[in-house]
Amino acid sequence: MSDTNTTDNTDILIDISTAILRAHDGVLQFRALDDGGKSAKRLPFGPFMPDRHRTMEIGLRQWVREQVGVDLAHVEQLYTFADQGRYKSGEGRHVVSVGYLALAQGRMGPEDDAGGAWANLYGYFPWEDWRDGRPDMLDKIIMPALDKWLAQNDEARARVRLAFGRDGAQWDEEFVLERYELLYEAGLVEEAVRDAPHGRDTRARQKQTPSPPTLGTAMQLDHRRISATALGRLRSKLKYRPVIFDLMPDRFTLRALQQTTELVLGTALHKQNFRRLVEKSGFVEATGETSRARGRPAELFRFRHGNRADRPLAGLRVSGGRKSSGSK
Amino acid sequence: MSDTNTTDNTDILIDISTAILRAHDGVLQFRALDDGGKSAKRLPFGPFMPDRHRTMEIGLRQWVREQVGVDLAHVEQLYTFADQGRYKSGEGRHVVSVGYLALAQGRMGPEDDAGGAWANLYGYFPWEDWRDGRPDMLDKIIMPALDKWLAQNDEARARVRLAFGRDGAQWDEEFVLERYELLYEAGLVEEAVRDAPHGRDTRARQKQTPSPPTLGTAMQLDHRRISATALGRLRSKLKYRPVIFDLMPDRFTLRALQQTTELVLGTALHKQNFRRLVEKSGFVEATGETSRARGRPAELFRFRHGNRADRPLAGLRVSGGRKSSGSK
DNA sequence: ATAGATTATGCTCAATTTGAGTATAAATAA
DNA sequence: TTATTTATACTCAAATTGAGCATAATCTAT
Secondary structure (H helix, E strand, C coil): CCCCCCCCCCCEEEEEEEEEEEEECCEEEEECECCCCCCCEECCEEECCCCCCCCHHHHHHHHHHHHHCCCCCCEEEEEEECCCCCCCCCCCCEEEEEEEEEECCCCCCHHHHCCCCEEEHHHCCHHHCCCCCCCHHHHHHHHHHHHHHHHCCHHHHHHHHHHHCCCCCCCCCCCHHHHHHHHHHCCCCHHHHHHCCCCCCHHHHHHHCCCCCCCCCCECCCHHHHHHHHHHHHHHHCCCCCHHHHHCCCEECHHHHHHHHHHHHCCCCCHHHHHHHHHHHCCEEEEEEEECCCCCCEEEEEECCCCCCCCCCCCCCCCCCCCCCCCC | CCCCCCCCCCCEEEEEEEEEEEEECCEEEEECECCCCCCCEECCEEECCCCCCCCHHHHHHHHHHHHHCCCCCCEEEEEEECCCCCCCCCCCCEEEEEEEEEECCCCCCHHHHCCCCEEEHHHCCHHHCCCCCCCHHHHHHHHHHHHHHHHCCHHHHHHHHHHHCCCCCCCCCCCHHHHHHHHHHCCCCHHHHHHCCCCCCHHHHHHHCCCCCCCCCCECCCHHHHHHHHHHHHHHHHCCCCHHHHHCCCEECHHHHHHHHHHHHCCCCCHHHHHHHHHHHCCEEEEEEEECCCCCCEEEEEECCCCCCCCCCCCCCCCCCCCCCCCC
């Protein structure tokens, strides 16, 4: 608008990347691709081609189909990242990156495991898994490193306090992206080093970081950033929309539902209260069947697609409990 | 990636549009521009130019500064729309539209009212304002029209049920975008007619709609869609983050805070309980001053920037009350 | 067959939160 | 001075929440 003169470069390539998550066998996984020799994994992605893709979601489904052969259920746009320097595609064209979240069910066909398969998401965000209590690395590695960084960068203090729950603030499991971004800015994840070999604060970072940044595992391009967004969004959405059921198979025990919820939230929950919560929510109905496993058989439930229901389409308002590690 | 051949068109223009909202004198307003003769208003917007704008937010701030001269406080990305046919820029290039939400304080300088000024957002979404009870137009106009549409379009029934709270479902004030999208698909808002003069279901729509679509007021391009997204996001965010205070002046009475909250949510709230909620939340502290108005003077409060606080950075978990119109 | 071990499920109980009022206070307008 | 208006305090029952204890139904190891 207004004074847009035609010599300005507005020519842009849009890449669409999708974090496909599932809960499988007690592990929160994402669909990862390997690209042969390269070490870092990536998400399925490809360019948005308006001539072929009427919408971005159509484009995304095409790339996902071609690259990993998975059919997606729930799909949701996450965020559009456009900062220069966070995405090195190299071809000179400016790249804008649109991230999507997709959910898949735990048990799938056997062929979908070819060429890269599923990887443990918490391997890339180990500080996010609090199911067995607060991870050691937070106090042993992350906090000291952040403190060192803050000494030269005090404006970030309030953000660190909020994101990492310091100085009396509470840890909020939804701030996954905020934490990753701070670790990136502090030069504590590999992507930060990779993206800015001659960047603005290379000196500072080298001085600050005696130990090499080895927090979690790097991904290609901005894919870990997108994955962080995905996890944060899923954690928050759980609480106000019944998305957890998109991760569940057709029928499931309440224990399985709880484990999946804990997996996503990265916290342990009180079993009896979780049961009460779920039963009262009306999202679930008993099938009459039971599952055989170790202890007493558990009733199998199925998701009640709320078609004739009258409840407010809430999520599971889980609230974590007061102490640290719950009552496993 | 993979089989991207170079003949494909991936050349894209990105437009950044910003819905700037404020609560002013009991009215929820957005910053609107007029463009002279054209009837429909628009939001401030302009192209993203990667050479000039290191991030999209920088670009947005530039367009906002140039076009409306407002300084923004809270700014947040909403969504990236890329469906063809919803944005007629005409120049042949594919346009992708990124929407942003910005909040401004109620009372601002006098000069910011030049060239377009602020418009009442609910004039564009009259079905969203339930402060005086359920709007008549819902049962008199919208529901019958939707029923007519559904008769030829049954797959949308579940969406309508959820978005408009029919058949036992509850009205959820956050589903602003979903409602607008359905009205658009049903051909009940002017933009739908404007965007598709020779579109796929023109016949059907003409047959279905005896009365011309006059729901609310149209905006240019996809700006009403973006505004719907903005309102929905703000309504939902209110409940889990203290964003309401970004709409408030430096000091305010609890009544003013409540009115702003009601304005955004479009519902009436119980006064005494709102007070209790806010006081307990710890977000607010008394200043000792009082405001003089009609009745008994009210204490003036200010927002406590939660710097040394220990509360979970929640929002105001307002819940609307059970009956329809609350206890004004 | 029996004693754990293991898991599921039922139930209690106090603390807290929530929805909905009633009551009182402090100002202005008539 | 009285009515009106708004603010604020307080009550009360219902519902929700956090935390456990208790019991049930199965499997595993002896």
